[in-house]
Amino acid sequence: MLLTSVCHPSNSMARGHQKIQSQQKNAKKQAEIKKSKGHDQKTAAKAALVFTCGVCRSQMPDPKTFKQHFESKHPKSPLPPELEGVEA
Numbered sequence: 001m002l003l004t005s006v007c008h009p010s011n012s013m014a015r016g017h018q019k020i021q022s023q024q025k026n027a028k029k030q031a032e033i034k035k036s037k038g039h040d041q042k043t044a045a046k047a048a049l050v051f052t053c054g055v056c057r058s059q060m061p062d063p064k065t066f067k068q069h070f071e072s073k074h075p076k077s078p079l080p081p082e083l084e085g086v087e088a
Contacts, residue, residue, distance in 0.1 A: 054080060064088055 049059035
C-alpha cells in the first residue's frame, strides 16, 4: 500500500511541475535583484567620470588622470586650458 502512493504518477508529476514553477519564480526574482544592483553601479560609475578627453572622447574620473592620459596618448596636441595648473 505504501509503494503505490509513492510511485503514483500524478504525485511525482505535480511535484515536478511545482519544482519547475519554483525554479522559474526564483530565476525571475534573482534577475530583478541583479538588474537593480547593476543599474545602481552603472549610474554611480557614470557619475564619477566627469572629465572627457576632447581628442578621443574617453572619460576620466579626475584631472590628474586626465592629464596623464592626455600627455601619454596625445603628446602632439596642445594641452587643454583646464589642465594647465594640474600636477600629474
